[in-house]
Amino acid sequence: MRAADRLVARTFRSGGPWLGVLLTTAIGGALLQLALPYVMGRTVDSLVAGGAGVDGWLLACTAVVAGVVACESLGIWATGATSAQASAWLRRSLLRHVLGTGPAMTRRLPEGDLVTRLGMNTEEVGRAPEALITTAALLLPTAGSLVALALIDVWLPFTLLAGLVLITLVLRAFLRDTTTLSAGYQKTQGDLASRLLDALGGARTIAAAGTADAEARRVLEPLPVLREHGMGLWRANARAGVQAGLAIPLLEVAVLAVGGLRLASGDLSVGELYAAARYVVLGAGFSAALGHVGRLARARAAAGRVAELLAGTPVEHGERPLPAGPGTLEFRGVSIGLDGKPVLDGLDLVLPGGTATAVVGRSGTGKSLLAALAGRLVDPERGTVLLDGVPLRDLPRDELRQAIGFAFERPTLMGGALDEATLEDAIALGLPTRDPEVVHAAAASARADTFIRQLPDGYATRLQDAPMSGGEKQRIGLARAFAQGRRLLVLDDATSSLDTVTEYQVGEALTGRLRGRTRLIVAHRVGTAARADRVVWLEDGRIRAYERHSVLWADPGYRAVFQDGLDTGCLEAG
Numbered sequence: 001m002r003a004a005d006r007l008v009a010r011t012f013r014s015g016g017p018w019l020g021v022l023l024t025t026a027i028g029g030a031l032l033q034l035a036l037p038y039v040m041g042r043t044v045d046s047l048v049a050g051g052a053g054v055d056g057w058l059l060a061c062t063a064v065v066a067g068v069v070a071c072e073s074l075g076i077w078a079t080g081a082t083s084a085q086a087s088a089w090l091r092r093s094l095l096r097h098v099l100g101t102g103p104a105m106t107r108r109l110p111e112g113d114l115v116t117r118l119g120m121n122t123e124e125v126g127r128a129p130e131a132l133i134t135t136a137a138l139l140l141p142t143a144g145s146l147v148a149l150a151l152i153d154v155w156l157p158f159t160l161l162a163g164l165v166l167i168t169l170v171l172r173a174f175l176r177d178t179t180t181l182s183a184g185y186q187k188t189q190g191d192l193a194s195r196l197l198d199a200l201g202g203a204r205t206i207a208a209a210g211t212a213d214a215e216a217r218r219v220l221e222p223l224p225v226l227r228e229h230g231m232g233l234w235r236a237n238a239r240a241g242v243q244a245g246l247a248i249p250l251l252e253v254a255v256l257a258v259g260g261l262r263l264a265s266g267d268l269s270v271g272e273l274y275a276a277a278r279y280v281v282l283g284a285g286f287s288a289a290l291g292h293v294g295r296l297a298r299a300r301a302a303a304g305r306v307a308e309l310l311a312g313t314p315v316e317h318g319e320r321p322l323p324a325g326p327g328t329l330e331f332r333g334v335s336i337g338l339d340g341k342p343v344l345d346g347l348d349l350v351l352p353g354g355t356a357t358a359v360v361g362r363s364g365t366g367k368s369l370l371a372a373l374a375g376r377l378v379d380p381e382r383g384t385v386l387l388d389g390v391p392l393r394d395l396p397r398d399e400l401r402q403a404i405g406f407a408f409e410r411p412t413l414m415g416g417a418l419d420e421a422t423l424e425d426a427i428a429l430g431l432p433t434r435d436p437e438v439v440h441a442a443a444a445s446a447r448a449d450t451f452i453r454q455l456p457d458g459y460a461t462r463l464q465d466a467p468m469s470g471g472e473k474q475r476i477g478l479a480r481a482f483a484q485g486r487r488l489l490v491l492d493d494a495t496s497s498l499d500t501v502t503e504y505q506v507g508e509a510l511t512g513r514l515r516g517r518t519r520l521i522v523a524h525r526v527g528t529a530a531r532a533d534r535v536v537w538l539e540d541g542r543i544r545a546y547e548r549h550s551v552l553w554a555d556p557g558y559r560a561v562f563q564d565g566l567d568t569g570c571l572e573a574g
């Protein structure tokens, strides 16, 4: 819980100016509450004494009550504002961290679980500052009551103190139990969200397989666990509520008994006994912290889950500028593995600037991983990847991203506000300055220009108004990569949905007008490998060969790589 508590403390500091208002109203309100019994006691005494000065005390009573009401009202406002500000701060930093970590984050945690942590859990952590202040503010009247009782009579505070020890123990146990139970509850919520998001992602498959009922059961499978944690929380709440609730009347009786004896012996006035009774109630009001402690416990549990997200090391970028160069890409002793098993092992490879290299190999040999390493979407566990002699880790983020363009098999098209982003925005995504000529030229190379111009608003067509086929989306993704990557283009199976003719045309552009840039192309088609200057043939995590396709073709093992899913026509083309 250490990391969680540290995060709660950081969130507290981010509460902004409203935190000050909350603190002032909480302390002010507590002090006024503390003054109220004294003022009322003096009013009673002046009434008993025949009414001398009663008007002044009545006025004081009114002023104190008005002050209490004002503090409470402003406090409610400040509570909302503080929580909103703290949650917003945490959500912003968390989102930056999660997106900055990149694909490593979604490999570590399911997306639904991430959404729950970034959404619900962050909001719960945001309530921590308010819960902490209100709980602490409750200590003030309690401490004040002890002092006031001591001033009235020396025996009275001991009675209250005994009760307070009891209440503190109850609250401590409640905080501990509720934190544990809340953690379980929130974890199950994350599990439910992950299952739901999985099911939504596969909605087409579920509909096609007719398994909606079975899938709904699978999504809701953790419900009994959620219920168990929920019931546990209610039980803990009820138990602590009863225990703390019992303490107040018991304390009142005890103080009244002691105070009554002192009254009988003439050591206490009626007004003092009245004030003492009020102070006991005020002091034991600490038990009202139960609700705040519950919120604090939920916030701590949520902070634990949020802190897990922040635990991953963020991707760090260097400050070394990229020197002028042709885009030479070098893998030097690069290794990376999964669960202790190497996927790519000791790769040494130099792709000369301006060349086109196809990466081939059987499914699962690490072609996509090699592509990800080439553009620092993943860092190697050992070894270095260099662009024009500079390790990618040393490059500033903007220079790195401007130098390397990525296109994927299933690109996600985006470009600003969800409902406003246009096709031009999607292609220009990541460009430091928007130049329509660059966008149009990139689209032309990706064979997207013609179909875009046929749309009613051309490049200004909103993405949501342009439902696209898989191949069309791939072409927009390619155009985006072509527009951005000034030195190196990494195409990870990015032409798989294109028809043969379009794929050929894009291939022509890759070897024609895009020739000035280094190109790394993960290829499943023979034609793509044949057009490249060289082929990297991956096998069992190592480079089996780095050669021209025409040379490799003589090897039956190489030809077998293309056999999965290819027709003989394509093979002949090789």
Ligand SMILES: Nc1ncnc2c1ncn2[C@@H]1O[C@H](COP(=O)(O)OP(=O)(O)OP(=O)(O)O)[C@@H](O)[C@H]1O
Pocket: 336, 337, 338, 343, 361, 362, 363, 364, 365, 366, 367, 368, 369, 370, 378
């Ligand atoms: N960041 C990573 N770190 C370690 N291993 C990874 C990482 N990303 C993927 N892998 C693993 O690397 C292996 C190869 O995956 P990859 O997607 O690179 O294969 P591929 O050759 O592109 O396959 P296919 O042709 O089927 O797309 C898989 O077992 C995958 O789980």
